[in-house]
Amino acid sequence: MDFLKNKNLIFRRTLSFDCSYLPKKKEKRLYINIPKSTDNQNLVSELTKNGFRRSFDHMYIPICDSCNMCIPSRINIKKFKLSKSNKRNLKINQDLIFKLDSGKRNNERYELFKVYCNTRHNDSQMAHMNKDEFESFFYNKFNKTIIYDLFDSSNSLIGSILMDIFNDGYSAIYSFFEPQFRKRGLGKYLIIKSILELKVQNIPYLYLGFWVKNSRKMDYKVKFNNTELFVNGEWKEKTKFS
Structure with missing residues (x-):
């Protein structure tokens, strides 16, 4: 994931919250807001190829502390x-x-x-x-x-x-x-x-x-x-x- 080394991209982590898929589990995400630019096709394509998923105006991937059940x-x-x-x-x-x-x-x-x-x-x-x-x-x-x-x-x-x-x-x-x-x-x-x-x-x-x-x-x-x-x-x- 070379894009993680790009200093121009800002990735953030969420706090833990109730998992949407599994009961009694907590979820945490690494996410990036999709740049407000017409020149982001390569970025979102690369993120998706590396397991990220779009939700509204951001891309994310689970980084849960005690679970790795979400598989792209x-x-x-x-x-x-x-x-x-x-x-x-x-x-x-x-x-x-x-x-x-x-x-x-x-x-x-x-x-x-x-x-x-x-x-x-x-x-x-x-x-x-x-x-x-x-x-x-x-x-x-x-x-x-x-x-x-x-x-x-x-x-x-x-x-x-x-x-x-x-x-x-x-x-x-x-x-x-x-x-x-x-x-x-x-x-x-x-x-x-x-x-x-x-x-x-x-x-x-x-x-x-x-x-x-x-x-x-x-x-x-x-x-x-x-x-x-x-x-x-x-x-x-x-x-x-x-």
């Missing part, structure tokens, strides 16, 4: 192949439309986001986000992003996924969907469709953030084939750690 994960797009489970998911949702954000659904997207958070994650920081905070998070101007939306046959917005764009791939920052369709596996569907879109564009990796072995919320990240984990400063196939 990504999917090798070139090697990825649809599993039987993936194919079933695509078939179930074949009536849906997955397409690039048109810029005309911002209000609907926020309303759907609130319904999703209040239904599925009402104890999270996201559930308390107001519209200004949501727009700052979803439509930030500090790095390149892309949004794909999901529509049903009546053209109603039922899901969205926000991804950051980096030099060697995309990073799935946040996704949400209409809770009444949870049995259709829309969270998984948004990831699968994103992978297939990146495959067409010959984009090498889709970063998924931290996998936490004993967290049900994060377990889905290693259920895609050709997942790689960042361990001891290197990206390695997940199978080598199974």
